[in-house]
Amino acid sequence: MSILNNSDLHQIFENLDKNGDGLVSLEELNWLLDKTGVKFSLGELESLTGKTRLDFNGFLLFYDSISNKQNNGSNEDVEEGNENQESDLVNAFKVFDLNGDGFISCEELQNVLSRLELWDASSGRDCRTMIRVYDTNLDGQLDFEEFKNMMFLTIS
Template sequence: MSPLSSNDLERIFEKLDKNGDGQVSVEELNWLLERIGVEFSLQEIESLVGKPSLDWNDFLFFYRSISTPDSNDGDNGHGDGSANDHDDESDLVKAFDVFDINGDGFISCEELESVLRRLGVMEENSSRDCRSMIHVYDTNLDGLLDFEEFKHMMLHNTIS
């Protein structure tokens, strides 16, 4: 998967904002999380986002905070085994499991496409090629992303 562009994020935001008020509520965010198989209570989600709803700028900040390593969290970049390292790895495992629909330890083109469609990033007749998206991070060229390749992709993710 290539990094989500601002256009992709804007489409996700618009799909989440079901009532069109320019805000994504914790209920609307919970709807998305449930669709991709992640279970949180509304209180947990509000605690994560810090408020009952997110405007576009808050949504971008939230996305960046969960998709980009935080260089100011006390991690010196050397993987010193701190709690933050463990939490980051645990979050990556959970994210990987969302994409690894069949549980075989790999993300295929079909699985990637399925999750991106559920997220509203890909349209039914989209011309995007999931194979080329996977190819960017597929270091062993098997056409699949294993956890290490996925981790590399997520840790080097930037918003274009």
């Protein structure tokens, strides 16, 4: 089960498209990536997308391209990629773990999603249910390993 389905991605796209023209600039996209702990320069984004603005289909292609695991290259490249991926996951975890206690609570998840304008209280979503899907020890919050498993299942 993926946390970000097509409807979620469409909502993110619409929130990023501040002027409602059906396009998201690389600056807007970079703002979201930066808020989630993913660092790209505008040049890197343009190189990845081949464009300076993305329609929804381009946004989906970009999401797919950064969320798919790359297993090309030598073992050394794969090991370095795994280290970078682990570091990125640690940074992403810290974005959600607002009080630094090593766990992501429902309140922290909702707080971060709200700040990113990805939480709509009227949507009927319940962050406890979202957490419960990946909470293997059933303590009502996500530790780093549960978060990591969630992210790997989400991008697989």
